[in-house]
Amino acid sequence: MKILSAAQTRILDEGTIKAQGITSLELMERAATALLNWLLDALHPAADTPFHILCGPGNNGGDGLALARLLHQSGYQPQVWLLPTEKSSADYAANLQRLPTAVPRHELHARRLPTFPAGAVMLDALFGTGLSRPLTGLAAQVVAHLNESQALCIAVDMPSGLLADAPQPADSAVVQAHYTLSFELPKLAFFLPQNAEFVGEWELLSIGLEATVIHKLAVDNCFIEENFLVGRYPKRPKFSHKGTFGHALLLAGSRGKIGAAVLASQACLRGGTGLLTTCIPQVGYDILQATAPEAMCLPDPALGHLSELPDLQPYAAVGIGPGLGQEEASREVLRQLLEAAKVPLVIDADALNLLGANQELLDLLPPDTLLTPHPKEFERLTGEPARDDYHRLEQLRQFARQRRCFCVLKGAYTALATPDGQIYFNSTGNPGMATGGSGDVLTGLLLALRADKRLSACNAALIGLYAHGRAGDLAVQQTGEAGLVAGDIVRFIGPALQELADSLTHIVE
């Protein structure tokens, strides 16, 4: 699913009106109808539910006015609160005119700001994608006042004060919505942690925006849902053998962190690798043999850390990093690997920290290498703290372009940047997965997918991120969020991948 800029949203709006031969007012009616249907379906509001709709001067306010009329026609008693303005949009004016006189309308005033009780539903239709600068004056005061309210706050299209695709100054007034109901496609702002307190839960309401126009718009940010992956994860052929899926090599573990090597090994095996060899320091040998018996174990001569790079000849892909530690000898193993590798690499955890601390190693990264930092590890890689989440995203895009690699940024909507400058946000996963070892599981799974020669580097990464989150979503149904541990994610990798393998068949059926 494409993530459009505010400017592209306008193009899509106009393109839809032209292609479908409708008026902008009719499109607004679709938006208001979609809002009404959501309110009725999701809230099942009692007939006396106090709906308060706050309307700004543009089409966002127009949506609010149209919604007020539809709520009234459905038997509710909404009230509208208008932001005084000298200039309003034509469709706002038209909907103000169409508002039944029975719907109470009030003008917002700095000295008479309304207080809404806990059971009330506030709809924030002050500003949407047309916001061009931070809110000031009365609008900012209204927003600050709304944020003090106990009522349920539902933002129409965007929380007012939030820009769709750029940061606003740190102390700007932005509505803190419980829900944001956006039209058709998500905004970039929704994917960034710094905006979570404003956006709340977000949902997309379809208003029939023109698919042919969406198709033509070039974007560099996408949101990845299951439908995007249909057909990208091939079923296992009937006559497959373990050689079909590749032999993976994992370099992981150090004294005290053997668990990371175990989790990554188990995830790699569940991720469908044909064969796995895990290279581990002596101290982990018995543990790994006992906990991942399907893996072959290659003990390093050193007791507590990796000190030697094995012969790479047999392997289809190599993963390095989980629990590795940052010993000098392990850094040399990493250096030799980067110099020698002719197969796909997956680099995580301490191997990323070693890259950050020894920046000259970054010049050795083979093209299409997959790196999986969380924000702190990413900062060590770039050596430059990000100003905000937007800046970090551009750093990520730049890093992947410059290093010709695939770079993941782990978080709530894990982002994948590709060498051609695209960013894909993953849609699966839950807060229960913010737990030790969950990243090691991702590395093992990605290693298995990179060892499978049938998958491109980009598809392997997208499928890995999606299936990892989906496995977490399946696991959390049994464990709850607090009780979820990384090993639970491992147990559901198989079912998550099977869903993807079956998705094409389901569509054909």
Ligand SMILES: NC(=O)C1=CN([C@@H]2O[C@H](COP(=O)(O)OP(=O)(O)OC[C@H]3O[C@@H](n4cnc5c(N)ncnc54)[C@H](O)[C@@H]3O)[C@@H](O)[C@H]2O)[C@H](O)CC1
């Ligand atoms: N995208 C769609 O498919 C549809 C969108 N709809 C709704 O329309 C709004 C966007 O409407 P627009 O008129 O372009 O902008 P806004 O209502 O967000 O506000 C514009 C209005 O406000 C002025 N303005 C901008 N910034 C500020 C500021 N900081 N302070 C004060 N005033 C400001 C600006 O000059 C304009 O006058 C979209 O979000 C949807 O809700 C359609 O109804 C359905 C299709």
Ligand SMILES: [K+]
């Ligand atoms: K809004």
